[in-house]
Amino acid sequence: xxxxxxxxxxxxxxxxxxxxxxxxxxxxxxxxxxxxxxxxxxxxxxxxxxxxxxxxxxxxxxxxxxxxxxxxxxxxxxxxxxxxxxxxxxxxxxxxxxxxxxxxxxxxxxxxxxxxxxxxxxxxxxxxxxxxxxxxxxxxxxxxxxxxxxxxxxxxxxxxxxxxxxxxxxxxxxxxxxxxxxxxxxxxxxxxxxxxxxxxxxxxxxxxxxxxxxxxxxxxxxxxxxxxxxxxxxxxxxxxxxxxxxxxxxxxxxxxxxxxxxxxxxxxxxxxxxxxxxxxxxxxxxxxxxxxxxxxxxxxxxxxxxxxxxxxxxxxxxxxxxxxxxxxxxxxxxxxxxxxxxxxxxxxxxxxxxxxxxxxxxxxxxxxxxxxxxxxxxxxxxxxxxxxxxxxxxxxxxxxxxxxxxxxxxxxxxxxxxxxxxxxxxxxxxxxxxxxxxxxxxx
Amino acid sequence: xxxxxxxxxxxxxxxxxxxxxxxxxxxxxxxxxxxxxxxxxxxxxxxxxxxxxxxxxxxxxxxxxxxxxxxxxxxxxxxxxxxxxxxxxxxxxxxxxxxxxxxxxxxxxxxxxxxxxxxxxxxxxxxxxxxxxxxxxxxxxxxxxxxxxxxxxxxxxxxxxxxxxxxxxxxxxxxxxxxxxxxxxxxxxxxxxxxxxxxxxxxxxxxxxxxxxxxxxxxxxxxxxxxxxxxxxxxxxxxxxxxxxxxxxxxxxxxxxxxxxxxxxxxxxxxxxxxxxxxxxxxxxxxxxxxxxxxxxxxxxxxxxxxxxxxxxxxxxxxxxxxxxxxxxxx
Numbered sequence: 001x002x003x004x005x006x007x008x009x010x011x012x013x014x015x016x017x018x019x020x021x022x023x024x025x026x027x028x029x030x031x032x033x034x035x036x037x038x039x040x041x042x043x044x045x046x047x048x049x050x051x052x053x054x055x056x057x058x059x060x061x062x063x064x065x066x067x068x069x070x071x072x073x074x075x076x077x078x079x080x081x082x083x084x085x086x087x088x089x090x091x092x093x094x095x096x097x098x099x100x101x102x103x104x105x106x107x108x109x110x111x112x113x114x115x116x117x118x119x120x121x122x123x124x125x126x127x128x129x130x131x132x133x134x135x136x137x138x139x140x141x142x143x144x145x146x147x148x149x150x151x152x153x154x155x156x157x158x159x160x161x162x163x164x165x166x167x168x169x170x171x172x173x174x175x176x177x178x179x180x181x182x183x184x185x186x187x188x189x190x191x192x193x194x195x196x197x198x199x200x201x202x203x204x205x206x207x208x209x210x211x212x213x214x215x216x217x218x219x220x221x222x223x224x225x226x227x228x229x230x231x232x233x234x235x236x237x238x239x240x241x242x243x244x245x246x247x248x249x250x251x252x253x254x255x256x257x258x259x260x261x262x263x264x265x266x267x268x269x270x271x272x273x274x275x276x277x278x279x280x281x282x283x284x285x286x287x288x289x290x291x292x293x294x295x296x297x298x299x300x301x302x303x304x305x306x307x308x309x310x311x312x313x314x315x316x317x318x319x320x321x322x323x324x325x326x327x328x329x330x331x332x333x334x335x336x337x338x339x340x341x342x343x344x345x346x347x348x349x350x351x352x353x354x355x356x357x358x359x360x361x362x363x364x365x366x367x368x369x370x371x372x373x374x375x376x377x378x379x380x381x382x383x384x385x386x387x388x389x390x391x392x393x394x395x396x397x398x399x400x401x402x403x404x405x406x407x408x409x410x411x412x413x414x415x416x417x418x419x420x421x422x423x424x425x426x427x428x429x430x431x432x433x434x435x436x437x438x439x440x441x442x443x
Numbered sequence: 444x445x446x447x448x449x450x451x452x453x454x455x456x457x458x459x460x461x462x463x464x465x466x467x468x469x470x471x472x473x474x475x476x477x478x479x480x481x482x483x484x485x486x487x488x489x490x491x492x493x494x495x496x497x498x499x500x501x502x503x504x505x506x507x508x509x510x511x512x513x514x515x516x517x518x519x520x521x522x523x524x525x526x527x528x529x530x531x532x533x534x535x536x537x538x539x540x541x542x543x544x545x546x547x548x549x550x551x552x553x554x555x556x557x558x559x560x561x562x563x564x565x566x567x568x569x570x571x572x573x574x575x576x577x578x579x580x581x582x583x584x585x586x587x588x589x590x591x592x593x594x595x596x597x598x599x600x601x602x603x604x605x606x607x608x609x610x611x612x613x614x615x616x617x618x619x620x621x622x623x624x625x626x627x628x629x630x631x632x633x634x635x636x637x638x639x640x641x642x643x644x645x646x647x648x649x650x651x652x653x654x655x656x657x658x659x660x661x662x663x664x665x666x667x668x669x670x671x672x673x674x675x676x677x678x679x680x681x682x683x684x685x686x687x688x689x690x691x692x693x694x695x696x697x698x699x700x701x702x703x704x705x706x707x708x709x710x711x712x713x714x715x716x717x718x719x720x721x722x723x724x725x726x727x728x729x730x731x732x733x734x735x736x737x738x739x740x741x742x743x744x745x746x747x748x749x750x751x752x753x754x755x756x757x758x759x760x761x762x763x764x765x766x767x768x769x770x771x772x773x774x
Binding site: 010012013090245251324327330333334335355357359360361363368369371372382383403409414416422425 | 448449450451452453454455456457458460461462464465517520559560561562563710711712713715716763764765766767768769
């Protein structure tokens with residue numbers, strides 16, 4: 001039997017429309033808006049000013065704390081202004097706006113496509129280089145990668161898990177990467193293993209990507225210590241805790257990090273970014289983005305410079321369909337609906353998903369019929385119907401006691417509810433109130 | 444590219460289940476039992492079922508519209524149809540129509556709408572209606588017509604459970620009485636006296652399997668009820684086979700099948716987790732057998748389920764699902 005996680009999970013329609021579309025380079029836009037807060041943690045501090053000339057790879061904002069990341073220019077040109085722009089969160093955030101002129105790269109970057117296999121840097125040099133190149137987790141959470149590589153005192157990393165699950169419906173960026181950049185990714189994994197001082201790694205891939213599993217299995221003989229683990233398709237298997245449970249059958253305790261059970265989890269895209277950072281001295285200035293949707297004429301996987309407006313990606317995929325009702329940054333289960341198509345692609349943008357108007361609206365919701373389907377669906381073993389009621393009644397203590405903070409916001413409960421109840425909306429409300437209460441208690 | 448976009452929080456896709464699809468799924472699963480009822484009791488069975496369904500839907504619509512003043516569309520979500528069907532399935536096929544209509548009013552009005560409607564009621568509405576009728580009109584509710592196929596001479600039309608209970612009370616033994624009741628195969632297909640929809644374990648089982656496949660119900664409550672009844676009656680039968688009939692008799696007679704598969708799996712009035720549903724089912728099994736052996740009525744499934752309905756909130760409180768990372772065993 002194929003491995004998977006045990007508690008909960010749902011099976012949304014996969015709709016991997018762009019799975020067959022090879023990665024294409026998106027032409028350079030006229031301007032890019034590069035936000036300084038593209039990662040979890042402190043925003044980066046801007047280093048450039050109006051009219052400064054920058055090249056591809058020039059650092060434009062430096063890490064603003066321990067948990068933060070450097071930001072580099074993704075294009076060559078002139079800084080037009082530092083301004084607040086709408087990003088995928090729906091808020092206006094500080095960004096560096098650069099007018100594109102040519103495509104001139106920093107000399108330190110190795111632009112060749114040769115695969116460089118030999119890892120010459122030491123453990124510490126690798127971590128410093130990953131930090132310097134602004135690499136963050138590309139699976140969506142955008143946690144600074146170098147922080148994950150520094151194992152806290154008293155803890156020990158035993159196994160590196162690479163997330164090739166891509167459990168979100170529609171998205172295929174990771175799938176294409178595994179197919180087309182397998183060697184680079186494997187070298188990236190070897191680099192991460194060296195940085196962590198471990199000899200064991202496993203790539204978890206759902207078995208709806210048999211070609212990726214086969215390709216990687218074939219080349220994995222060249223990279224000792226890396227297992228390819230085929231997983232049964234189930235959402236949200238790409239959740240960090242679910243992936244650890246599925247691949248090595250360990251449960252991260254409530255409120256703890258994966259390192260508690262000796263695991264470090266990185267996304268396949270991150271492994272590739274680490275390869276480029278360490279072997280090619282290339283900062284994280286571009287990423288693969290899936291542009292898709294049922295009405296999209298050319299579902300695509302595009303290699304996009306960070307800061308490119310989402311509208312340019314949609315143009316490349318055949319333009320915005322006439323029946324468009326909603327545009328989501330990310331996947332359909334956890335992505336954010338955009339209010340402005342000029343919002344820039346950031347390090348965490350895994351997809352641009354276009355819904356027709358008829359798919360874009362929610363139905364009116366009915367009373368809870370106590371069917372228990374949300375409990376069965378919850379991968380964290382919570383009771384979403386109850387947490388929603390607590391939030392409605394502002395019963396924060398009860399919500400905390402029933403583990404509302406364990407919620408990973410995967411959306412399985414709302415997805416499955418036959419009464420169309422907005423379970424996750426209320427749970428988010430509850431989480432934000434409960435986390436405020438927890439914070440005030442600590443002070 | 445300037446157009447108004449919908450902005451809403453994730454998830455942006457929705458599964459296919461809806462209240463309607465679930466409720467109509469249950470309605471479909473009841474069709475085999477309805478077919479058997481018509482086969483054994485004739486068109487009376489169909490007539491009563493239709494009347495109960497129409498009455499339940501109309502009462503729910505009227506209460507929504509004129510008392511709760513909400514959108515009355517929810518009267519058509521299918522749940523009132525189920526209440527009507529199950530209510531009719533729990534009465535003899537020769538029950539006067541007006542009694543059934545009053546029963547439907549109590550089932551929907553008191554059992555369901557007085558709590559605020561679907562999802563909020565504590566007790567199974569059809570059972571509330573049925574028990575109300577049983578207490579109000581005990582004679583009419585327990586006088587069953589002989590079905591169309593008289594197998595045994597002098598077969599009176601009492602239910603097998605009633606015959607056994609009365610016989611034992613009169614000092615007869617189980618083996619003497621067993622000659623007078625139909626065989627286990629008759630019980631299984633439904634060739635016996637009883638309320639119109641409860642007689643055929645086979646038809647109800649088919650409906651139950653359909654609901655299991657569509658994930659409308661889970662196995663927990665029915666299996667724990669059957670298991671409990673089996674074990675309880677096996678123990679008693681072993682102690683004194685002349686006082687207490689064999690387990691198979693208890694499993695296949697009375698309202699156990701319809702109760703276990705339809706009433707005890709009612710989403711609204713049963714516990715939320717599998718663990719809770721097992722406790723709930725064991726409770727129903729035990730109370731049913733206590734009533735069958737030592738209660739005033741020959742049959743106790745309805746009472747057992749209603750009593751256990753009242754314990755659901757407390758069962759829910761003590762049967763939380765297993766949290767991820769709670770009992771960590773990372774050996």
